[in-house]
Amino acid sequence: MYGDEATVRKILTELGDTWAVVGLSSNRRRAAYGVAEVLQRYGKRVVPVHPKAETVHGEQGYASLADIPFDVDVVDVFVNSELAGAVADEAVTKGADAVWFQLGVIDQAAFERTREAGLDMVMDRCPAIEIPRLG
Secondary structure, three states: OEOOHHHHHHHHHOOOOEEEEEOOOOOOOOHHHHHHHHHHHOOOEEEEEOOOOOOEOOEOOEOOHHHOOOOOOEEEEOOOHHHHHHHHHHHHHHOOOEEEEOOOOOOHHHHHHHHHOOOEEEEOOOHHHHHHHOO
């Protein structure tokens, strides 16, 4: 397991409410769309990050993390495992407090690099599943 219960709880309840969701577009059939909706219901500000830079769920989208003109607390990653490590590195550069790799997104080296850089990280889990469990 990549991210113990204490880390999951800390990311979801203590690190801040601005979440950059990498891979979030207006495609309602994609998992990112539904997960972002759940995060918003729990009070998170969801910032779409996608090459199309679409507005999703009422929030302006950006083509990359570097394009976001404000701080983000958590970077939620919905890209395939081969691309996820680069996104984690961008999250470190951006100054995020945490990185969350979605279900099926696994990059052990990125996990270790991100943790060594001082960020909290969870991998291969879904915040939309975890946040309701917190009660």
